Amino acid sequence: MSRAPASQPELSAVDSSPLDEFEQATPGQALRLALRRFGNRAALVTAFGAEGMVLIDLAARFAPGLRLITIDTGRLPESTYVLMEETRRRYGVSIELYFPETRAVEELSLRHGLYSFRNSIEARRECCNLRKVEPLRRALATVDCWITGLRRDQSVSRHDISRAEVDETHGNIIKLNPLAEWSDREVWAEIRKNGTPYNPLHDQGYPSIGCAPCTRPVRAGEGPRSGRWWWETAGSRECGLHLHPSQ
Ligand code: SF4
Secondary structure, eight states: OOOOOOOHHHHHOOOSOTTHHHHOOOHHHHHHHHHHGGGGEEEEESSSSSHHHHHHHHHHHHHOEEEEEEOOOSOOHHHHHHHHHHHHHHOOOOOEEEOOOOOHHHHHHHHHOSSSGGHHHHHHHHHHHIIIIHHHHHHHOOSSSEEEOGGGGGGGGGGGGEEEEEEGGGEEEEEEEETOOOHHHHHHHHHHHHHHOOOGGGTOOOSSSGGGGGBOOOTTTSSSTTTTTSSSSSSGGSSSOOOOOOO
């Protein structure tokens, strides 16, 4: 599906309400507003981490019918699949799974084996690009507004995210981060309050959960994303899903 990139002025013309409306909304209100304004062209995109589960639970109450998209890299922990299925049944939602291109995975494994991502940052990024970034690009070609569970205190590279922004990387669509200012404590208070299901790996020292071979538990005092690609230096530890064009 092709979409003409919307520059900031075009966006204002299409959208009578400014991004400010999303900035001022509570997370639940932001989800409702996204669904009202964009309908089937809005989607919550999640890897079923703690923040994603908070948003799924809020969507069930504030924005039933909001699309739910995830990227299945083919290397996820079993507990993530179990949680996806629990989510599907409990909330009565359809989960749109986007997979990597089969041929690309076949060729990568043929050329470099199954653990090429340990060889270098470039090799790791090649795997992330193929298994995550490309499927996300395809998924986002179907929306004008995507919603994430990003929070500012998750990592240095996320310190300056806004609740609502224009995503230049993906054709100037709207990107909402309704939990941008939330703390980890607030996320877990919300989960406990509502009895929201979550990945049991969180109770085993995994604050951030990605692909099984690239995620490990963190020790006390370590950053929440320090268990991701732990063999790399801290500055390189993003998979490319949320990079700003300047990064
Ligand atoms: S997190 Fe690891 S296994 Fe998953 S796509 Fe990235 S490099 Fe590949």
